[in-house]
Structures are given as structure tokens and as C-alpha cells.
Amino acid sequence: MLSKLIKTAITATLFANVATAHAAWPERPITWIVPFSAGGPMDMVSRPVAQKMSDELGVPIVVENKSGAGGTLGMAQISRAKPDGYTIGIASIGTQAIAPNINATVTYDPNTGFTPVGLLGKYVNVLIVNAKSDIKSVKDLSEKAADPAQNITFGSAGNGSSNHLSGELLKLLTKSPFIHVPYRGSAPALTDLLGGNITFMFDTLNTSMGHIENGNLLPLAVTSPERSKYLPNVPTMDEAGITGYADTGSELWWGVVGPAGIPEETLAKLNTALVNALNSAEIHAQFEKQYVEGWPSTPQEFADVVKKSHTSWGEIIKAANITNQ
Structure with a gap:
């Protein structure tokens, strides 16, 4: 009988310790x-x-x-x-x-x-072009790309980056012959966009907003299903005429x-x-x-x-x- 009581007490103590251990998380x-x-x-x-x-x-x-x-x-x-x-x-x-x-x-x-x-x-990627470019809308970009004489390039932070895939999705949906130019990060791609060496790129707002606000870059559309509260006057890709963009590249x-x-x-x-x-x-x-x-x-x-x-x-x-x- 005493042995049974001891075993019961030990078992109860073990369960209590386990419960305490779980309840104590986190303890380090x-x-x-x-x-x-x-x-x-x-x-x-x-x-x-x-x-x-x-x-x-x-x-x-x-x-x-x-x-x-x-x-x-x-x-x-x-x-x-x-x-x-x-x-x-x-x-x-x-x-x-x-x-x-x-x-x-x-x-x-x-x-x-x-x-x-x-x-x-x-967060969103925003489609941007050099403000000095004659491209003022996503429609302008698509129409220009349809001209075989044009060489429409887009930069990215590198192969497989989110802004690379944002560009590839636009290429697929519009069937445009855009040429991808990968860089080692978004910063050098942005530098070349500002210098007029590439046609467009997608970029995050935290790196591009300063250039947008000072008028050096023109935002054409955002990749999100709804407009960004940080760029309320910029249309979504779907609103800009790229139907179905947000279904995949949201x-x-x-x-x-x-x-x-x-x-x-x-x-x-x-x-x-x-x-x-x-x-x-x-x-x-x-x-x-x-x-x-x-x-x-x-x-x-x-x-x-x-x-x-x-x-x-x-x-x-x-x-x-x-x-x-």
C-alpha cells in the first residue's frame, strides 16, 4: 500500500513538473x-x-x-x-x-x-521609369515594346529576385519582348534607371520613394491588388490595364x-x-x-x-x- 502511494506521489510530481515547464515558457x-x-x-x-x-x-x-x-x-x-x-x-x-x-x-x-x-x-513593388522618358503609363510601355525597333530593358536586384519576377509576370501577361538586365542588388539597377541606361524596373518603396518624391522617377503602377496608401494616386497593375496581374503577383x-x-x-x-x-x-x-x-x-x-x-x-x-x- 505504501509502495503504491509513493508511486502515485512520484507520478503526480512528474506531471506537475511537466505542466510547470510548459506554463513557464519562455524562461530564457x-x-x-x-x-x-x-x-x-x-x-x-x-x-x-x-x-x-x-x-x-x-x-x-x-x-x-x-x-x-x-x-x-x-x-x-x-x-x-x-x-x-x-x-x-x-x-x-x-x-x-x-x-x-x-x-x-x-x-x-x-x-x-x-x-x-x-x-x-x-509591401509592394512599384513599376517605375525615368521621369525624362516619353513613357508615361503602362499602356505606353506596352505599345513601345510592340515596336520591333525598340529595345525595352528592365533591371532587377538579380536573377530570381522579387522585382525580377514582377517584370517577368508583366512580360508574360503582355507578351512583350522585354529584356531582363540583372544587377547585384536593386541599388545599381536604380542608378542605371536614373542614368537612362535601362527602360524600367520594379522596386520597393523604401528605396525608390525618395526619387519619386523629388521628381526623378515616375511611378506607373503598383503590384498590389489595391492601391498603396503611400502612393494613392498611382493605379494598380490591373487598373493600368494588366488584367489578372494581382491574381499572381500580389x-x-x-x-x-x-x-x-x-x-x-x-x-x-x-x-x-x-x-x-x-x-x-x-x-x-x-x-x-x-x-x-x-x-x-x-x-x-x-x-x-x-x-x-x-x-x-x-x-x-x-x-x-x-x-x-
Whole structure:
């Protein structure tokens, strides 16, 4: 009888310890991996959100930059981490939808290799031309491209970048013979656009808005389904006559992920902290400066976005015959 009581007491103690361990999460610092170098767009949106989530959770969140291979090295590190909620990171449409469709050496599955915590924010690419150009609309661009005597070129941050694929989608939908000119990043492409060396490009607002506001660049359309609140007078691609563009090349996004298998209770706490951070006045102000819109979501909503993006961008990549060059 005494033996049975002792066993019962030990069992109860073990269950109590397990329950306490789960309830105590988090009890040590959390690592937030950014798969690109410090100072870039993903790093700049990560740090204020990580700090606000740290305040919510009551433990430090340490941001670590693990760059390389177009962001896939850092994402692979996240996918291999122990699924205890102490390693998370920022993912993008590039790391989850584009790279896995282009690069055969990617070691993770964007749909099954991660636990989606929630969406973080969305941004748009804007179709821009040199303000001195005689192209004043998307219609002008398409008509000019139809002339065999013209040499219409578009720049990008590199093969397989989001602004490259934005241009490829326009090329496919308009059946225009645009010539892609890849650069080592958006900055040199933007320099050549300002110098009149390429015809057009797609770019994010945080790097192009200054040139738009000072009149050096002319925005023709944005890639999102609805007009950007930062460029309310600029039409969407669909409004500009490129019907169906937003069905595939819609918002570009960032989200927070962890390795597959994070316990539901831990995931719920991470998601709540993320949503509260995104709804805070501090993060709203930070995002405004970067022309990013917060996009709070549930884990399932984020999973659905990843799946749709992976499929739709994969179709563009296949149709354009884009490979990892």
C-alpha cells in the first residue's frame, strides 16, 4: 500500500513538473534569425518587432544575422533548430516562394519545414521609369515594346529576385519582348534607371520613394491588388490595364516562422506576442517610415499565404524558364 502511494506521489510530481515547464515558457532568451545581412529591409523590420515581442514575453529576443545563398542558409538553420520556441526568424516571399522553386539545393520545404507563427508585414513593388522618358503609363510601355525597333530593358536586384519576377509576370501577361538586365542588388539597377541606361524596373518603396518624391522617377503602377496608401494616386497593375496581374503577383510579404513541431501552447504565446506587437503604436510608426503595412494573422492564415505564394510564383518561374544562374 505504501509502495503504491509513493508511486502515485512520484507520478503526480512528474506531471506537475511537466505542466510547470510548459506554463513557464519562455524562461530564457529567444533567438530571432534574419537570413540576410544587418541593415537590410528584413533586418530593419525585424529588430523593432523582436524588441516589442520581447517586452510582451518578458525575455530577451536576440536578433542574429545568418546571411548567404539568397537567404536560404538562415532559413535552413531555422528549420533544423529544436522546436521548443526558442528559435524563430523572419521569412519572406523570396525565401519561401521563390528560392525553393529556383534553387534545387534548398534543403527545406517551405510548407512543411516550418511552424508558421504569423504574418509580419506586406509591401509592394512599384513599376517605375525615368521621369525624362516619353513613357508615361503602362499602356505606353506596352505599345513601345510592340515596336520591333525598340529595345525595352528592365533591371532587377538579380536573377530570381522579387522585382525580377514582377517584370517577368508583366512580360508574360503582355507578351512583350522585354529584356531582363540583372544587377547585384536593386541599388545599381536604380542608378542605371536614373542614368537612362535601362527602360524600367520594379522596386520597393523604401528605396525608390525618395526619387519619386523629388521628381526623378515616375511611378506607373503598383503590384498590389489595391492601391498603396503611400502612393494613392498611382493605379494598380490591373487598373493600368494588366488584367489578372494581382491574381499572381500580389502583395509581397514577410512573416515569422520557427522549426516544424513547436507545441501549440508555445505557438499561441508567440502569435499573441507578434499580433500585439504589430498592433502597437510603436511598430506602426516604425513601419510607416519604411513604407510597410503591418499584417497581423493567425498561424493558419500565414500557412495559407505561403502555400498560395509558393504555387503561384512557381508557375511564373516555370513559364519564364528561370533557373538558378
